[in-house]
Amino acid sequence: MHDVFSDDGPVRLFIHDDDETPLEFVQDLLRTVFGKSEQEAIACAALIEANGAIPCGPYPGPVARAIFNSAKWLIRSNGQPLMISTESADASRPCDLCEAPRAVTEILIPGTTTASLCSDCLLAARRSSEDVPGETFRSAYVALDWHFAGVPRNLIVTRARQFPGHMRADVQVAIDKLFTDPIHFFGIHEEYRYETLDFAALMKAGRNAPAIAPPQYRDVDIGEAEPVKCLVNGLWLCRTAELRYAVLLTFYREYNHEPSLRIELALPAGAAGNAFVQRTFAELETAVHAARSYRGKILSLEDGANYRGRSRGLTVHRLPTVARDDVILPERTLRLLDRNVLDFVESRDLLRKLGQSTRKGILLYGPPGTGKTHTIRYLATNLPGHTTLIITAEQVGLLGAYMSLARLLQPTMIVIEDVDLIARDREDMGGPCEESLLNKLLNEMDGLKEDCDIVFVLTTNRPEELEGALAGRPGRIDQAIEVPLPDETGRGKLVRLYGRGLPLEPPVIDAAVQRTAGVSAAFIKELMRRIAQASIARGEGRDVTAEDIDSALNEMLFDGGRLNVKLLGGAQGMSAG
Structure with a gap:
């Protein structure tokens, strides 16, 4: 036989x-x-x-x-x-x-x-x-075997792309645009959340086979009236005229790092599939870059109380617009600020045509409480079309993630507040060498292309801490701008600004201005609140007298001692009467 x-x-x-x-x-x-x-x-x-x-x-x-x-x-x-x-x-x-x-x-x-x-x-x-109904499938591998019927598993190939986890809102917008008409769409039950789900795991049969589940979403705040509804994971079964393919959205998890969004395509091997993958990923990346979820807003990366190099997403700061008249600075300082930031941004296109760099570095320096943060808000809310990234000294370790975000969301303004805190010597700080973080920042600034539309604004209360490092790396800071203590004109504006709800007569305003020589804007803000309290205690806030000023200054200058004067931004040698 x-x-x-x-x-x-x-x-x-x-x-x-x-x-x-x-x-x-x-x-x-x-x-x-x-x-x-x-x-x-x-x-x-x-x-x-x-x-x-x-x-x-x-x-x-x-x-x-x-x-x-x-x-x-x-x-x-x-x-x-x-x-x-x-x-x-x-x-x-x-x-x-x-x-x-x-x-x-x-x-x-x-x-x-x-x-x-x-x-x-x-x-x-x-x-x-x-026409097989979606509820027929209980496990992911059953759905995938049906979808790729007749194609041996060893002839199915996968390709993947990863995006930063904090960009999940923009990735979701891109996915919603590209995968609009699937044959079937499922959520996947992730039994072990610390593992990365991929097609190899989805095709696993047996008792522990990943199960089909209802799609899960999380609301992500993007600073709009409505949040973006973002998938935790998803499986799309799709087809073109000639090709069947599947799409898997999940998170790539790596210990001590921010989870990344992972998008994986599965499809039959061959030239047609390879061309489709390249085209699809190119369209996906273009859609992500074109998304407007965060562009033009004021952002910072979230961190936890015990930060260890991970971030959970982006915080959108909703700041009211600060008008030029609300920035209490000497006029020459304000003109210098406008010329080096606002006017510079407006002339970028012409500068680029003339072969000039379109990146810029600004250092704002001055005593505490003089309004550097308020000045930042003025710039952030008056730069048309710009995304502002606010980095605290504690977050400089995330500088790489911030720089990637800045390049993606150009034009951008990167703000690093209290930059002197990362410039201290190891001996002074008693910990890791913060000076290396300053070098990292300067290297990032130096590594940008000349045509990058990125403005750095650094603030410091102690410019002497930075002089050596910045002098040794010329070209990183293009303009230093002092934010000084308010002069007499500035103090008058501040008294009116922070006392706008009080019945202030000109003699009272003049007295407050004369008695606050050498103080910070923060001191005047607190003084006007104390004057309001004194007025309420004396006459239910119906009027303000010189006695109210005396009462407030006595409490701020003498009752709390010298330390209180220093903490409030007062000038040594001030008198109450």
Whole structure:
């Protein structure tokens, strides 16, 4: 008798019904030996019972021999009478649909029977099965096996891209734009949240197979009236005219790092699939870069109380617009600020045409409480189309993430407050070498391309801490601007600004201005609150007198001692009367 395995020709295996072997055993055999999905195994076992036998294959001779031997071993070891027969099969036979003599693939058409189909008819059969309802699927691997019916798993390839986790709102907008008409869409139950979910895990069968779940969303604040509804994970089953593919959105988790958004494509190997992947990822990256979730807003990366290099997302700061008249600085200082920031930004296009750099570094320096933060708010709310990134000294370790964000969201203004805190020597700080962080900042500023639309604004209360480092790296700071203590005109504006709700007469304003020479803006702000309290205690706030000023100054200058004067930004030698 001819051994069908004696050559490398195709072989078909037949599983026969014997009315004795339990149906569960047949289903297990189909899954473990023949590689059927759970859904296919159930359907095939039912066909065996209904028709008396079903063919499997054809397989190449060596593959058929291995499957046949594995099946016989499993049957004998379990003491079952199930019979499997073999027969030679031609590599080319008529397609069951178009009857053309071509190479065919045998598949199970859900709910009906098996069919041997050529590649053209296989695509048509897949399309005709798209009415399978989504609730039919319980596990991810069942859905994927159905979606890629007729494509061996070893011929399915995957490609992935990763995006920073704090950009999840923009990524969600891009996904919503690109994957609008899937055949099916599912959420995935992640049993172990610390592991990264990928297609290799989704195709796992058995008791711990990832299950289909309702899609989960988290609201992400982007500073608008409505948050962006962002997926925790998602699985899209999609198709084009010639190609079926799947998309998986999940998080890539790495210890001590911010989770990244991971987008993975799975599709049949080949030139068409490779071209599709390149085109899709290019469109995705373009869509992410074009998203406007955070562009033009005032942002900072979130951190936790015990920050260890991870961030959970972006904080959008909702700051009211600060008008120029509300910036209490000497006019020459304000003109210098406008010329080096606002006017510079307006002339960028012409500067670029003339071959000039469009990046800039500004240092704001002056005593505490003089209004450097208020000046930053003025710039941030008056730069048209600019995204502002606010970095505290504690977050300089995140400088790489901030710089990536700045390049993505150009034009940007990067604000680093109290930069002197990262410039102290190790001996002074008693900890890690903060000076290296300043060098890192200067290196980032130096590494930017000349045509980057990025403005750095650094603030400090102690410019002497920075002189050595900045003098040794010229060109990083293009203009230092002093934010001085308010002069007499400035103090008058501050008294009116912070006392705008009080019934202030000109003599009272003049007295407050004369008595506050050498103080900071913060001192005057607190003084006006104390004057309001004194007025309320004396006459329910109906008027303000010189006695109210005396009462407030006594409390601020004398009752709290010298330390209180220093903390409030007062001048040494001030008198109450």
